Amino acid sequence: MKMKRYLLTSALPYANGFLHLGHCAGAYLPADIFARFLRLSGEKTLYVCGSDEHGVAITIAAEKENVSPQEIIDKYHYSNKNAFEKLGMSFDIYSRTSIPAHHEIAREFFGDFLKKGFLLEKEKEQFYDEKANMFLPDRYVEGICPNCQSENARGDQCDNCGAYYSQTELKNPISLVSQQTPTLKKTTHWFLQFDKFQEFLDDYIESNSNTWKDNVLQQTRSWLKAGLTERAITRDLDWGVHLDGIDGVDDKKVKGKALYVWFDAVLGYISATKEFFRDIDENEWKNWWQNEDTSYIAFIGKDNIVFHTLIFPAMLHGRKDKDNPYVLPENVPAHEFLNLEGQKFSKSRNWSIDLKDFVEDFPDGAYIDALRYTLSTNFPETKDADFTWKDYQARNNNELAAILGNYVNRVLTFLNKNFDGEIPNFEGKDSLIESWEKGSDELNENERILNQELTTNIKKADDNFRKFRFRDAIANIMNVARASNKYFNDEEPWKSLKTDKNQTAKTMFVCCQLIDTLATIISPVIPYTTEYLQELLGKEVNTGEPNENLEYPENLWSNAYKFELKAGLKIEKPKILFGRIEDEFVDSQIAKLGDKKTQNETSNKGKFKNMESTNNEDGIITFEEFMGVKLKTATVIEAENIKKSDKLLKLQVDLGDEKRQIVAGIAKHYSPEQIIGKTVIVVANLKPAKLMGQKSEGMLLAANSKDGSLTIISPMSEVENGTEVR
Secondary structure, eight states: OOOOEEEEEEOOOBTTSOOBHHHIIIIIHHHHHHHHHHHHTTOEEEEEEEEBOOSHHHHHHHHHHTSOHHHHHHHHHHHHHHHHHHHTOOOSEEEETTSHHHHHHHHHHHHHHHHHTOEEEEEEEEEEETTTTEEOOGGGEEEEOTTTOOSSEESSBOTTTOOBOOGGGOEEEEETTTSSOOEEEEEEEEEEOGGGGHHHHHHHHHHTTTTSOHHHHHHHHHHHHHOOOOEEOEEEOSSSOOOTTOTTOOHHHHTTEEEOHHHHHTTHHHHHHHHHTTTTOTTTTHHHHSOTTEEEEEEOBGGGHHIIIIIHHHHHHHHOOTTOOOOOEEEOOOBOOEEETTBOOBTTTTBOOBHHHHHHHOOSHHHHHHHHHHHHTTOOSSSOEEEOHHHHHHIIIIIIIIIIIHHHHHHHHHHHHHSTTBOOOOTTHHHHHHHHHHTOTTSOHHHHHHHHHHHHHHHHHHHHHHTTOHHHHHHHHHHHHHHHHHHHHHHOHHHHHHHOHHHHHHHHHHHHHHHHHHHHHTTTTOHHHHHHHHHHTTOOOOSSOOOTTOOOOSOTTTTTTSOOSOTTOBOOOOOOSSOOOOHHHHHHHHHTOSOGGGHHHHHTTTSOOOTTSTTOTTOOOOHHHHHTSOEEEEEEEEEEEOTTOSSOEEEEEEOSSOEEEEEESOTTTOOHHHHTTOEEEEETTOOOEEETTEEEOOEEOEEEOTTSOEEEOOOSSOOOTTOEEO
């Protein structure tokens, strides 16, 4: 039987700037976790990526820094590549589109499309800078948007309203090169007749309608519904893939022109694959791109959806013939955008966390794993999500440290104290192992519960990973850690040690096996920590890293519940896996954000302002001020009256990742019994205060009727605790 191959790609990042955490959560970290999971599952896997190094964005960056485009791409390619490596990204190859092999394949696609009649040569008017003596690519001209009248609109798209248009539609255009008004001048370009692929793409998209995500289908279908039109494939630009010397092209007409970057960038996946196999077998790349046994998954952010659901499939289909039938993306699991502390990432406003800065400031593997875990448990899978330093702190302290790290430390500390660090042997070991693998009734109650939790959650995580539900898969994995803690607590080895040492030995044998299980199944998410654990257990390290032959014959994932550690193995007392992150750390990181010229204004984000101040007499607030207020859902788990107050109730609420105490003035309208169990909406970033001597860490939302009665605001349908309310 032929073995299925998994070909994974992540959108090639532009080599004109440093990557930030939003990029990581969009196209890169989810692909890395999936690649590691597949390798651990014994799947043949190739994960390719690289830098996108052509286009106007590169030349603009070069001009700003007063260096050559080559210096720009070298600077950012190597910086981003190094940052990726420190994040623990497991690319099989991280290539770049400036290599000769990429230029070659891009030119081949152009020449093939020209022969097949997919390209149309057209003369068109374009803005020309007489002073600079050059045609102006879209990003070299700005003006007033023809749609919303916004100023400083780019030559191809308005950042204010999102409208697309031709640069010649701009009002009051200005050249960014000379600051002069450009003239119109005729130039020749080649256009991909995209409309010729409409029927094929309609069928292709609908054939995947049952497995692709709704956000991907909706955006793609909107393009198809509007009708596909021809798209320019060349630009007047020196930097890029040149077209001279191609059969059927007049070299005079293509002088000073290059392929439009949208066309050549996606071909970087193929050229990277060819580069990977260059010194192994120069034809092996075809087994990945031209073989029906390949399952190709394209990981991207939502801004790249149509390039991977329509344009690249059209290009692959157009290049296809009987000798080279290219595979199409089987799935395009695009993520939405990740925000930072309630606002969009913005380099200009210093509202960003660059990946290179994080890995340089916090090179310890525990900090990096905590970042990977925090991002992955909050991936913007179906809607925009938010990274906050408080969440990073909570995920580290309340989950990685308190659940996973605490379990490992408790078990191995007990083992070293009472069994000299050796996994104990015990009477009935062989029977236990056999019963465990069968899940038989011969297990005791705690063992049966544990066995079911492990096998069920490992299978669920497998299913969720394969459906690109990363957050659910990680929740399944953490359920295994919780079940392991529960088993240790329920078995109470500190008690049985005094009465039945064989039972204690049995408990510790099982508990050590659970560490091994966890070190396998959570390794796609936190590879640095699990590498340490596997070394501690004397295991051959396997966190889903790539190897040269791409073969992974053993399914470590499905077998992770089995007992692999031998009795007699000595395990040293571990270091603390995840140290506690204090509030001071969070405060210091938040203080780094924002324009330093307006630091006072930035520091007030997330706080209520005095609506009756002289600066805001009408009580009107800006959108940014409103977005500073963090509203989240919570469940009231405890409630009691406060002595000497007939108005206040003291509530304990569960926000999902933390529990808080809130004092609410609702005692005249709700009894403690009435409010317990209710889902409420709270202001989650209100400065703590004391009311009647009681600390209050938030505020409930309630509607105040004309008759003076209060009604708690509650969601109409069931939602998870900690869900952000917008």
